[in-house]
Each structure stands twice: as structure tokens, then as C-alpha cells.
Amino acid sequence: MATGAYSIGVCNGLLGDPLPSPQEVVALYKANDINKMRLYAPHQPTFQALKGSNIEVMLGVPNEDLQRIAGNDLTPAYDFVYGNIVDNRATINFKYIAVGNEVDLQYFQYVLPAMRNIQRAVEAAGLQNQVKVTTATYSAVLDKTYPPSNSVFRAEYLQYMWPIIGFLAEKGSPLCANIYPYFAYIGNPSSIRLDYALFTAPGTVVTDGRFRYQNLFDAMLDSFYAAVEKAGGPSVKIVVSESGWPNAGESAATTANAQTYLNGLIRHVKGGTPRRPNGPIEAYIFAMFDENKKPLPETERHFGLFFPNKQPKYLF
Template sequence: MAFSSHSASEKPFRVTILLLLELLMSYIGASGAIGVCYGRNGNNLPSQADVVSLYKANNIGQMRIYDPDQATLQALKGSNIQLILDVPKDKLQDLTDSAKAGDWVQTNVLAYSADVKFRYIAVGNEIHPADAEAKFVLPAMQNVHNAIAAANLQGQIKVSTSIDTTLVVNSSPPSAGTFSTEASSYITPIIQFLAQNGAPLLVNVYPYFAYIGNTAQISLPYALFTAPGVVVTDNQYQYKNLFDAITDAHYAALEKAGAPNLEIVISESGWPSEGNAAATVENAGTYYKNLIGHVNGNTGTPRKPGKAIETYLFAMFDENLKPAGTEQHFGVFSPSKAQKYQLTFA
């Protein structure tokens, strides 16, 4: 056979190529890894040290926290857990002052950066264009980025913001997705900043809310990744699940906004287990299990095939101080640290 023998000189080359491929695959796997958001809006939750231990015990390699809680940051030291750290809404105006932004970064990021693996700083979560805080987001992002760059960590820690899906309209079919007129003036300069600095846009994607808001046109199997075949055909793109469709509507919107190569990170996605007819333990367990399998399969979306989708489940625990109803029941663990569903994260 023509391909059955190789000279000795080819072997080092082949070994090098194999090693490079292994490194590439490990990078792709890391990029598509599942994280879990750690909210603390409960009065019955484990200590921060116990929570970090629970992440490690379950091979959860990525975490999102919504404020720079010092006890959490201390517990993360040496854990190798990669972190999204949020700038809370009430701090955005302060960080439009470059000196205050520098102090915030020094206290909450640089003081820990030797031992904590910061991945992204999310400057604001689900800020809407009409919000009073909207005008603070981009200046705060710029100042936080500059403070990180001053420490020469801009290649390691990316600065972004996290949006919800209300900024994109005409999302069915996904290729029609575009940022609303109101959102465009707010988000376009942010998109330009992200593109200039090689940072992704963080998007909170909830098929659950899309489904309960339109049960007449969206089927439960489509929302839960259990549809037996293609549900939506959009030109050359075929969709079997709503998660991909929502994500691709945002990719389509980014293309129309002049950023076709901007990455998206799913900074929240979850399904509640109580509080609504569709919010059952069975449905939530099915959603989380299938979402993890989809992300870890590195299949990407129809619009971005083969591109790993870095995704953060919402949330680690049920949070009993949130508003009554479904908001209290998004946890994949109970406050007792028991798994609500049999999930394998890695």
C-alpha cells in the first residue's frame, strides 16, 4: 500500500503534528467547557469555600459570580477554576472615573490574579438601552480594560458586558435577527470595542422563557433538545433546537452590525424546576443534561458549525431570597449541596 511505510525522517514531523492536533483539541474542549453561575441570593447556602470544593468535586471548571465577593475570590485561589467576574449595576457609574476603575481592578482583580484564573470581566448584566445605567457601560468597560492592560493582562482577561435576548428582534428565522433600532445605538459602540480587543459578547440565552412566551408556535421538544428531527429550516441552516436558533439570531445580528467574526459566550442558560406548568424537575433535568451534551459535543450551531459554544448554566443553587416563583428554582444543586439532577459536567 502506498501509505503503509514512512521514512525515519517523517516520524518527528508526524509526532509534532499529532501533538499540535492534541493541543488544538484540548483548546477547543476548554473553549466549549461548561461553567456554572454562582448566585448567592439565598440565606441557606453553603460557605464560599464549600462551594468552590463542590465545583471541584463535580469537575466544573468555570464559574460566574455577580459581584467581587472577597470570600469567594479567596476560596478560588489555586483552584484553577476560570472565572467571569461581574461589575454590579450599582458600580457602573463609579467606574466611568478612570481612577476609581483602576482602584476597583486593583482590589478585585490584580490582587488575586496570581492565584485566580480570571477569564472575563462582565461590566453590567442585562442593561437595557433605556436604563439610566446604559450610558455608563462602555466608558466603564474602557476604563476596566485600560487598568487590566496597564498590568499587561489584556491577553488573558477580556472585558465585556452581558446582554439578554430582548436587544435582538426578528429572530425567527434566525438569519433575520437584528438589533432593534433602540438597541443599536447602545450596542454598536460596545460591539466595536469588543472586536478591537478580541473579546466576546456575553449573551444570556433562555429557551425556557422563549417557550413559555410562545407555546402556540414553539414546541417543548424543540426547547428541550428532544425534537426528533429538523424543526426550522432557514435557507441553508437547519435547526433541531431552540438554543441554537436563539444563539444564531445573535450571530446574524452581529453580522448586520459589522462584526461577523465576533464570538458569543453564553453567560447564562437554565430551566427552572418549579413555579410554572413547564417548570418541572423532569423538564429542567432534560434541558440541563442535553445542553451539557450539546456544548461538550463541540458541534457548534448551524451558523457556526464545529465552533465550541462556551456556556454557563444558571445556576449553581436554588436561591430562596429571589422573587417567589420560578426565579427561586433554577439551581442544579440544592442548598444542601445535593444534585437535583444526575449531571456530568466535564
């Protein structure tokens, strides 16, 4: 999994049964030179296994906790930061706290207040230069994404995203975005070429002014950059907090397609995008294991790089 001097991360979802023990999981990360882990919520057994591993960790604040952490009482935010980050900072390399993941519009009002409270706790612990506070969003917040330069935040999200972008710019933190060419492709297969989604197009597919796009991943990532720029954040970097391709569940979800996409992604993140050519791109593959407890559709259960028995699905 190592890509020269740069290593791609992998999301460690826990919605499978059975899954290997946290100690086995961390050993599998290390054996495959995976040096970054996204963890969606605090999980003490995984913390124990991570100690001394030097794996960089993106730790999530679950969506169901946002309203509580966003309140005037700072205790929940301090409990989260001190109970998880501060208590383990000597032995675990925490890099990001992702406050919420693909938050629904009805709960979006809580994202920025929760981020601010978590930030206060991080600063109180003196960790603001080590641990960056962010949120993980997704393509549903964008509008007018074709061509990428036209992209803006959807009107109903803009009132929330504008101050979030301002917060990130002020604190020098990135925005996290989950980017899935797979879902874009299956949502519009008559207009999107499969080779464009799989990094295998032989030449330019989309021309956007001076920018030329040969793959959909770049177009989707640059759509975020265009929207962020228009929301007052030209300096805000984007971390790809999830990307992957399932290998079962519908016609495009095959092992061959997933292998092609993942190999293409791993090669591609060493460079940049047409809009942001100075790479590398920091990215996390979704996910380490198939998760058979995830809700339908069936494809959601087949994004793993490994089967639960630790056998790899793909060759890298």
C-alpha cells in the same frame, strides 16, 4: 459535569439563604469537574476559597456601579481591577470581566464607557491578553429573531450595541449573552414546541435558508450572531453567559424538563450551531444553587443544580 475535554461553567449566584460556605462551594465545583465559575460581583470570601483552585472566573461589574465606573475619573475602574483582579492574579484564574448584566435601556449609555475604563485598567496592569472585558446582554435587545438570519438589534439599542461590538472586535473579546429557551417557550407556547426547547425534537423544526434548526438554543444563539454580524462584528465570538431551566414555579418548570434540558445543553455545547458549526460553545449553566431571596416570579428561585444543602437535583 465534564464534557470530555471541554467543561461547561456554572454561575454562582449568592441570593440564597442559607447557602454553603464559599469553601464548600468551591469544593463542590471541583468534585463535579466544573472548571468555570461566573461570579456576579466581587466577593472576598469566594476569592479566598478560589485561590489555587485553577477554576476560570468570569467576574461581574454590578449594574449599580456602571455609572460611577463610566465617569471621567478612572479611579473606580482602577480600584475594581487592581483591588480584585491584580491583587489575586497569582492565585485566581480570572478570564473575563463582564461589565453589567442584562442592563436596562436607561442605563445602557454607561456600559461602553465603563467597559473602556475597565479595559484601560486591565491594560495598565498588563493583563489584556489574559483577562477579556465584555458585557452580558440578553434576548430583549434583539428584534426580528424568526428566522434567526433576520435578527437585528432593536432600534433603541443599536446606537449602543454598534460601538460595543466595535470595541469587542478591536480587543478580541467575546460578547456574552444570556440565552433561555425556557423563557421563549413559556412566552409563546402556542408557537414553540416543547421538544424544540428541550433538545429532544427528532428532526428539523425551523428552516432558515441553508440553516436547519433542531433546537431553540441554537436558533437563539444564531439570532445573536446574525445581529452582531450586521452590527459590524463578524469576528466577535459569543459566550453563553447563562442558560438553564427551572424545576418549580409553573407548569413547564418540572424536574423532568429541567433534567432533559440540562443534559441536552451539556451534550450540545461540545459542537457548534448551524451558523457557527465549529464548536465547542463556551457556556455557563444558571445556576449552582436555588436562590430563595430572588424576587418573584417563583420560577426565578428554582434554577439551581443543587439544593442549598449541596444535594444534587439532577443526574449527569
